[in-house]
Amino acid sequence: MTVPPSDSAHLRLKSGRGRLVLATTVLGSGLAMLDATVVNVALGRIGEDLDAGFSGLQWTVNAYTLSLAALILLGGSLGDRFGRRRVFIIGVVWFAGASLMCGLAPDIHLLIAARGLQGVGGALLTPGSLAIIAASFHAEDRSAAVGAWSGLSGIAAAIGPLVGGWLVELDWRLVFLINVPVAVLIVIVATRYVPESRDPEAGGRLDVTGTLLAATGLGGLTFGLTRAGEIGLAGSVAATIAVGVACLAAFVVVEARTTHPLVPLELFRNPQFSAANAVTLLVYAALGVIFVLLVLQLQVVSGWTPLAAGSALLPVTVVMLLFSARAGALAQRIGPRLPMTLGPLLAAAGALWMGRIGPQASYVLDVLAPVVLFAAGLTLLVSPLTATVLDAADDRHAGIASGVNNAVSRTAGLLAVAVVPAAVGIAGDDYTNPRTFDDGYGMAMVINAVLLLLGAALAAAFVRRPLYAEPEPDDHRVHIETCAHCGVTGTQLHPADHDR
Numbered sequence: 001m002t003v004p005p006s007d008s009a010h011l012r013l014k015s016g017r018g019r020l021v022l023a024t025t026v027l028g029s030g031l032a033m034l035d036a037t038v039v040n041v042a043l044g045r046i047g048e049d050l051d052a053g054f055s056g057l058q059w060t061v062n063a064y065t066l067s068l069a070a071l072i073l074l075g076g077s078l079g080d081r082f083g084r085r086r087v088f089i090i091g092v093v094w095f096a097g098a099s100l101m102c103g104l105a106p107d108i109h110l111l112i113a114a115r116g117l118q119g120v121g122g123a124l125l126t127p128g129s130l131a132i133i134a135a136s137f138h139a140e141d142r143s144a145a146v147g148a149w150s151g152l153s154g155i156a157a158a159i160g161p162l163v164g165g166w167l168v169e170l171d172w173r174l175v176f177l178i179n180v181p182v183a184v185l186i187v188i189v190a191t192r193y194v195p196e197s198r199d200p201e202a203g204g205r206l207d208v209t210g211t212l213l214a215a216t217g218l219g220g221l222t223f224g225l226t227r228a229g230e231i232g233l234a235g236s237v238a239a240t241i242a243v244g245v246a247c248l249a250a251f252v253v254v255e256a257r258t259t260h261p262l263v264p265l266e267l268f269r270n271p272q273f274s275a276a277n278a279v280t281l282l283v284y285a286a287l288g289v290i291f292v293l294l295v296l297q298l299q300v301v302s303g304w305t306p307l308a309a310g311s312a313l314l315p316v317t318v319v320m321l322l323f324s325a326r327a328g329a330l331a332q333r334i335g336p337r338l339p340m341t342l343g344p345l346l347a348a349a350g351a352l353w354m355g356r357i358g359p360q361a362s363y364v365l366d367v368l369a370p371v372v373l374f375a376a377g378l379t380l381l382v383s384p385l386t387a388t389v390l391d392a393a394d395d396r397h398a399g400i401a402s403g404v405n406n407a408v409s410r411t412a413g414l415l416a417v418a419v420v421p422a423a424v425g426i427a428g429d430d431y432t433n434p435r436t437f438d439d440g441y442g443m444a445m446v447i448n449a450v451l452l453l454l455g456a457a458l459a460a461a462f463v464r465r466p467l468y469a470e471p472e473p474d475d476h477r478v479h480i481e482t483c484a485h486c487g488v489t490g491t492q493l494h495p496a497d498h499d500r
Contacts, residue, residue: 011195013141013148020193021136026149027186028088029129030156031095031179032122035064038164038175039115040292041310044299044431045172052108053428054421055226059112061292062222062414067119068126069410070215073262073403076127077206080199084128084135089190091124096183103177127403135197155321165310207262213251214262218411220244222418229422263404273392273401275462276385280405281412282455283344283381286448288413289420290351290374297441301434302361312367319375320382328383336384340459343381348452350374355445358438377452388463416451420444 011018043057050056079087098121101114130149137145167174221244227237255261268274291313298309331339353370361367386405393401421427424447426440 011137011141013137013145017193018137018141018145020189021195022133022145022148022152024186024189024194025129025132026152026156027182028092028125028190029149030160031092031182031186032068032126034156034160034164035099035118035122035176035179037160038167038310039064040295041161041164041306042168042172042175043292044296045168045306046108046111047431049172050105050108050111054426054431055229055428056108056112057431058226058292058417058421060108060115061417062226063112063116064119064122065288065410065414065417066218066222067116067215068122069119069407069414070218071120071123071211072126072407072410073400074206074211075123075125076131076403077262078124079128079131081206083196083198084131085190085194085196088125088128088132088194089187091121091126091128092183092186092190093121094124095121096180097121099176099179099183103173103175103180132194132197136195161310161313162307165305165307168306168310205260207255207258207260210251210254210258210262213247213254217244217247217249217251218414220247222414225415225418225422229418229427263407264400267393267401267404270392271462272464273389275458276388276392277405277408279340279344279385279455279458279463280389280408282451282458283347283385284409284412285416285420286347286351286451286455287378288416289444290354290448292417293421293426293441293444294354294357296431297357297437298361298367300431301359301438301441302357303359304361308363312363312371315368315371316375316378319372320379323379324383327379328387331384331387336388337459337463339380339384340388340463341456343377343379343384344452344456344459345377346380347374347377348449348456350377351445351449351452355442355449357441359434420447423447 011021013019013022039060043060046052046060047054047057052060075087075091095118098114098117102111102118105111105114133145133149164175167178220240224237224241224244227240233241252265255263256265268277294312295306295309298304298312299306304312327339350370350373353373354367357366357370386402389405390401421440421444424440424443426437426444430436430440
């Protein structure tokens with residue numbers, strides 16, 4: 001998003017209050033980010049304890065992603081209009097209440113409902129995290145503050161699966177319950193130290209109709225596709241899918257006609273923007289499935305503990321944390337086309353290699369090498385992908401362009417997790433049968449590799465435009481982009497190298 005400096009933008013990064021504001025935003029965004037990461041590690045134990053079928057595990061993931069994807073753009077608009085600190089705190093409190101419900105859920109149905117409510121809280125707090133930094137810090141410290149936020153968030157993402165795996169081995173409910181004391185700390189510090197800010201130019205009506213249509217369409221489509229994996233395309237299932245498709249079609253019509261669209265369709269008239277988002281859709285569809293099925297494969301088939309399964313993904317975060325900035329600089333010099341083509345190719349090779357993980361897999365011999373190869377592909381891809389999305393939009397649409405790309409990535413994972421397991425025959429209690437799950441997992445990795453290869457082909461064919469190179473000297477706004485940090489949680493906000 002692009003946030004103009006406000007009258008409250010006076011904090012210095014080295015001041016005590018500045019550090020507290022930074023810590024508050026990192027912890028807040030970490031709540032939403034880490035919960036998506038560690039819940040994947042907990043799925044096996046959740047299924048055993050609550051006697052849930054595989055569709056229940058799918059919905060444990062998808063209920064959160066659905067509400068987050070459908071409402072994240074609205075959450076950013078609410079913060080701009082009614083106060084970023086206010087909406088951020090409401091989101092944190094909401095998230096904590098939903099986390100408590102998750103931790104106390106007596107059955108899978110109530111857990112799924114609580115996960116959906118968690119996503120609402122995440123949609124309220126996530127956009128405000130970086131917007132607060134951009135609107136609060138002095139111009140000389142703003143880029144450094146955003147960079148510190150990104151680095152600290154990366155460290156949180158790195159340790160998340162390890163901490164989550166450890167908590168799951170004690171009790172999977174702790175994965176959710178630990179959010180409550182953290183949220184209390186965030187609210188106390190934010191109330192006392194975080195300055196309020198809003199966009200004085202935010203006007204017009206909120207696009208409530210578009211939001212409702214998007215949420216209903218995604219919900220109907222996801223529910224129908226997940227249910228189809230269990231019982232086939234029965235009458236009610238087909239009707240639900242049809243309703244979902246109809247609502248999404250109506251969403252496009254409403255966005256084209258309204259004067260205050262949630263998603264300005266004019267963005268998609270730019271072929272570069274459309275191509276980059278198409279690549280995002282394919283790549284993040286694969287990522288969503290990989291990071292759900294891989295941790296289950298390691299536990300169900302390979303016999304690993306939740307802690308070991310969570311640590312298997314650590315190289316992805318570490319490699320991206322260390323080399324994403326360099327990959328972005330490379331794309332700045334040579335253009336995004338080559339990295340956006342080579343990145344998915346490497347990731348596809350890693351996915352195929354991961355498909356060979358089976359019983360009694362060795363971490364060093366069977367897991368580490370393909371995961372590092374996969375991470376190398378993501379590192380080459382995500383920075384130029386995000387920069388291409390933003391470069392294709394004019395400055396006044398930079399915020400909504402990054403938000404659209406964020407929503408596309410989450411929606412891709414949402415739908416893929418609903419479709420791919422059913423396509424490879426994983427349903428019901430198959431996740432408790434090592435042989436059946438192993439067969440489906442191998443086929444799923446092939447599908448994921450194909451999705452990544454298609455993403456590479458799209459990038460090679462349609463990405464042409466060079467990345468923006470020089471800053472505009474008279475514009476001191478903060479430019480904040482989205483990128484994938486680890487592939488588990490969808491896109492994560494990340495600072496640009498310079499103000500635009």
